[in-house]
Amino acid sequence: MTQALVLAAIDPRIGGVLVLGDRGTGKSTAIRALAALLPSIRVVADCLYNCDPDCPAADCPHCRPPGAAPRLRAQTVPVPTIDLPLGATEDRVVGALDLERALADGAKRFEPGLLARAHRGFLYIDEVNLLEDHLVDLLLDVAASGENLVEREGLSIRHPSRFVLVGSGNPEEGDLRPQLLDRFGLAVEVTTPTVLAQRIEVLRRREAFDTDPDAFLQHWSGPELVLRERIVAARARLAAVQTPEPVLESVARLCLSLGTDGLRGELSLLRAARALACFQDDPVVDEHHLRAVAIPALRHRMRRNPLDEGSATPRVERALAELYDA
Structure with missing residues (x-):
């Protein structure tokens, strides 16, 4: 779990982390502690969308107000780590009309939601497998596009929302929808210590x-x-680490042998291996790095086989053995 969180912090393009396991094993504690390990980021001062001062969003109402010069005073803030409660309303998540302002002076003003606050940071969902379906649909749309589009109450607002999705839960309480499960780059299991x-x-x-x-x-x-x-x-x-052609071939062969759906498995596996190589100060990605991240990158991307083990981990281990130990 710790390694997966560190790798996601090194390269957010991995796609986030899903932590499933027994109750009371420190899942939420470890994920919330991640914020203390992340370096601060530069944002446009007072911008509710955490815009990068070097590249603010083209349609940000704060950084590029209509008919006015851009306001790009910068400040340094901790990386946003936002909790998405299970009972959150759709308005709280995506944003809505500021009713107080509308009633006071009749102005239509957008009140950003959690997706705006999570931009360039981490969005954490505890008990993610219990998340309501309409919120899952919202997250899938935003995760795919990197933007949040709000069309309601006479408002038409579009703002960037790129975040690392981190979820935790107890698999005994229900399964995740396959579409949401596929959005997590890495998935790990946490069990109660027996030592x-x-x-x-x-x-x-x-x-x-x-x-x-x-x-x-x-x-x-x-x-x-x-x-x-x-x-x-x-x-x-990250930009300097080398990925030899045999490593690319091994990644593709491994995913092909496991029958993973789509190509997100290859991308997550490769990016996680590159991040691990950088973390260990290795200039070249090799077999060691692939073996270390193959299970969390692929175990949740395979179709269930009723004739095989309940866990996908043994299938990944066998595929690794066939690839490298043959």
Whole structure:
């Protein structure tokens, strides 16, 4: 889980992370802690859409107001990490007419929603498998286009909304729709620890945090800073990492042998392998990197086989063995 979150932070094009597993295993805690590891970003000051001052959205009402010069004063802010509650209304998610302003002076003013706030950041959905279908449809449209189009109440607003989708849930409570499942670049399983030493360490750390939160955070600030610096350095190396032709062939052969639908599997696998190579400061992607990310990149993209194991993980492992160990 930690590796998948780090890789998504290095290269958001991977497509996000889905974390499924037992209740009480720290899924939400780990995902929300990701925000502290991300470097800050530059945005246009006071822009509700987090526009990049070097490349603001062409139709942003704040950065490019009609009949006025662009206002591009920049500021540095933490990477947006927005929670999408299960009970959120459609207006809260996509945005709607500002009723207070409309009633006060009759002006039609758009009030941006969560999709605007999540632009250039992370959108987190806890219990994602319980998300209502109409919100799933909205997310699919925006994830595919990178834009949020609002046509309602006499308003016609379009604004950029590119975010890393992160979800968590317990598979016992229901399955995800295949269309939404396919939008996650990486999918991992988290199980309750069965090693006594690990469970004791969890108790020890939780007790330390409850006793003195400030001291606990100070103790772990050093390792967090080191990890943040590694993420920043890995991002800088992305453009330079080399992907040999045999690696591309291995990626295609692996997905072909598993019968994955579409080509998102190849893209997610390749991007995750490149991000891992950068994180490990390796100049070239090789078999080691592919093996390390193949299961989270492909396990959720295969059709279910009722005659095979319930989990797709053994099928990916067998395909890797046939590809590299034959």
